[in-house]
Amino acid sequence: MTAPGLLIAAPRSGSGKTTVTLGLLAALARRGLRVRAAKSGPDYIDPAFHAAASGAPGLNLDSFAMAPAQLGRLAGEAAAAADLLLVEASMGLFDGIAGEPGRTGAGADLAAMLGLPVVLVLDISGQSQSAAAVVRGFATHDPRVRIAGVVLNKVASERHRLQAADAIAAVGVPVLGSLPRDAAMALPERHLGLVQAREHPALAAHLDRLAATIAAHVDLDAVAALAAPMRLPGGGWTTPRPPGQRIALAQDEAFSFVYEHVLGGWRAAGAEIFPFSPLADEPPPEGCDVCWLPGGYPELHGERLAANGRFREGVRRFAASRPVHGECGGYMALGEAIEDAQGIAHPMLGLLGHVTSFARRRLNLGYRRARLLADGPLGPAGAVLRGHEFHYASTIRPGGDTPLFALADGTGRDLGLAGSRRGLVSGGFFHAIALE
Template identity: 70%
Template structure:
């Protein structure tokens, strides 16, 4: 089966893309439609909500970090067992980084490469007929990107909705729905975005409400009809080779930031992924030959991690003979100490010598290009990778470990050496998405 696809985008963040996406996915699933929801750009949290709403694994497509052939392969695989692929954009439709054309990270790159139509979500709070000028600008900005429909958000009244919709209708672009202002439809947030799906106190009920909301206010038949075929990809979808044959993956509320395309690629390459929970005081399984500590929210669980004796002893023993790698939050736990938001210091694994603090916050956000300075679970020395950073934690003591990567930002500006490595242990705040 080859699905049809479309992109839900907006002029800016906070316009209602996630609310609309989750609602539409849930409403269509009720109808028996097989929907695969995808997030454009680097994001761990939204795909977990997508998975809960669709009943299918979340997925990311990223035009900056992923080679074009990988995007084609992943999009084709997403379409294999689906009727409709819905891609939710990040930020604004055309927002990305200056650099190589068609590899900016903007959802517009995906629309152009995959030939997918765009549904523009327009927050009309504070204006009405002027919304048509915004739509006109987006529709004519890039000839390779087709705005195929509009959904209004935060309409205050029938009159407000009519004023905006009549002006937009004159452009010849279909109005697919209008969402009234509804505070109950928003999802709770914390410092890195939405509260994780697994932590939402009433996720099933909230998703059901979003599905009701979309079914009532969106023309689902018209939305499905504008979808374009998603072509099957020819290349195998392996972003980064697996770090071992049998990989111990930390997975719980403290370690939840893993990309589905990475894990699927490891399995496709013949590796087995075995999960364990540090918060449940579990050690990495002895029969594994590599260990991966992903990012997440260890700063919220410092005391529990510090007192998890089986986890700590198991990690120390594992690292004597087998490679261990930590990304972002995992990197923080590999260090000596972690200072939480209340300025309480917790002893961590001390497999690397750095100390980190969430109390002394500084936002680090953006795409990254990395070159490995030595062999590691990420690949041999010299391997070039693309990914991102998104964290508030800071390194308060660097220690004397050797650095792991030479880092540059999304535009190629050098940022110096980063991360740490000692023996078989390595880590960095850098999240890898794919090899260049």
Template identity: 65%
Template sequence: MTRGLMIAAPRSGSGKTTVTLGLLSALRRRGVAVRAAKSGPDYIDPAFHAAATGQPGLNLDSWAMSPDLLGAIVADAAAGGEMLVVEGAMGLFDGVPGTPGRSGAGADVSARLGLPVLLVLDVSGQSQTAAAVARGFMVHDPAVRIGGLVLNRLGSTRHERLIREAMAPLGLPVVGAIPRTEALVLPERHLGLVQADEHGDLSARLSALADMAERHLDLDAIIALAAPMETPQADAPHLPPPGRRIALAKDDAFSFVYGHLLAAWRRQGAEIIPFSPLADNGPDESCDACWLPGGYPELHAGRLSSAGHFKAAMTRFAQTRPVHGECGGYMALGTALVDASGTAHPMLGLLDLETSFAKRKMTLGYREAHLLAPCPLGPARARVRGHEFHYATVTARGTDAPLAELSDAQGVALGTEGSRRAHVTGSFFHAIAPA
């Protein structure tokens, strides 16, 4: 049976990703068949997980995914694996108010799957107080078991000794102690870390993280903390594939697509045919649907604007077959994209939409979409759960009909969103699962 654990923390910025990547890389170096997942809606961390494990990264989201779907994804991941490591998001108990167990917090996933938590504490600026923090986590939710601690950003051996002495009465094992000097920082940009594929030295970085883990984590103790996972088999609906042969834009501009969606589409008989707009390629003519994922088109707007073959091929494809764009893909379907410097770049012009990064505005949150017409996300009136996360603003929205009515995680109506024209649809909404 596959064993699992969750790596979590009291807050963002505590070092979860560093510890997770170090542990994954060290376990793989040992020959452990390890898989990894990210709790919550995140595209970038799973790509790093995939690089560290050699296996596709996954997402587990207790708000967007039904409990049965969570179990089905984990059961698929566990097949043939020895260990699953789930990286939490934000703080362990951070989620949205609502149905118990469906808050989106990492704690929901831990409780649902019976995963003990390896708690990463950033102890810079404190000593014995760290024990009070750990004690609070131990008793906050009886359904969540804190299995062990990693002390991160220690200032000295004396600092470590003081904290270990304060922790001793709790009976909670300290299975890692990482000095502040061991901080290995991965570059970031506005949606999170710089993407894994953009690091030419990623293999060397992961090797250095594995070295760090071997020096400062008790790998045997961490493996022993992992518990057999509760993965009940159940029928769980996935989003239907948008076609039988799906042309998928895939390069540095378009990379944000959830692994569980692609896996589900393939299990339902679909074939995924990738192509690169940045290489001036268009969708394969044998395909019957085209999907433009999110990503960073604003960083490559000039190249996309001048990709004549890509633009002509997309226009031709859209005359007879469905094309859907999510977030960055939605912006590329519009008439123009204004980059951060204020330069306007003509885009595909398949939707009457202009977007801009000249004045950034963050939009972030869970969303439930009520589809107003049939589209690659599903039939009219279907409800789909997902999220928005972007900094673009819409500077002009023409006469295209909206794609969906949106509500937030608590059911508050947010109005209409997205665009549809003939066979072309798009939205800032990232789809995760049927509601």
């Protein structure tokens, strides 16, 4: 028997989904409920906030990258020791890519597949009764998806609330609560989204404030009562093999983007993980057989990383005899240099030949399929992985290394060769989520 679940969604980004999700998690946990949370889609930052609010590890559920059986297994495991699972959608509820039905990456895919009732967060600033038309449209857009309730956000006054709530009530969808306009409820942001949870200067106090606000303005009993038992798809899927038996994993404010399901998969396969901090000038532990440099924000710490000789020499020594792989930010650090936002170039590990720049920004965002061109930490040659890219850094000098994979976007459009490999070192901007 697993916990019932709900999907917290909205018509668009910026409506307050994360604020409401965190407030609900914190408020319900303070009532003694065992709550778990998951994020729909490829997101490293929100799950860390979910973990802080719920007291349990965060999780990603991605309908594009993950097979239905894997989604069912992960959702079931998350809910097995909980009283309630809250899944936070990304962007708008129905926003995804064109392609195979149910594999678009949209939050609506999860609502339909897992049978999750949807709580719609509506930012009603600049409108009142028109909010009912939005609710009606969302309630009738896809018969597989049930809008079970609404939380109003950025309510200006009692009159404003009544106008919107009365109109929505006529649609037949209950209004579960309404949040006043309050800039203090927002979390700080930077170029890839929210500032990381570990960097928030007063996260516990902020979560306390969100919990109190939600408890005062949202009917928590009504929200919990809307949750429904999940339908968990069965079947099997191929799990990526761990990159090694003893994995040296860079972990700090510069390198922190690792999915919980990936770490869990490595551990389940018998691998051991040994964190080290490049920012603290730590080298990868010598007893490990592979080094993994995940994504993050090395462009914000270029001067410090360039000065950390023990880290740089330790990774170079490691790479002489054992595999080293870098994803996105880790890939940037493997190159010759990183140019920061001010245009200052900071020398990096020099194990690959490229140079990247955060001063010359260009947004790269979207789902990807990557076919490996050689054996390596990501898997054997020919294997196809699903994942994504999300970075602003641009490559200003490609270097002359051998490509690592053939890349396509989520719809299958060819994007050419990408990534780099030289000897035992490999990397690319591509973040792997699951095997195809």
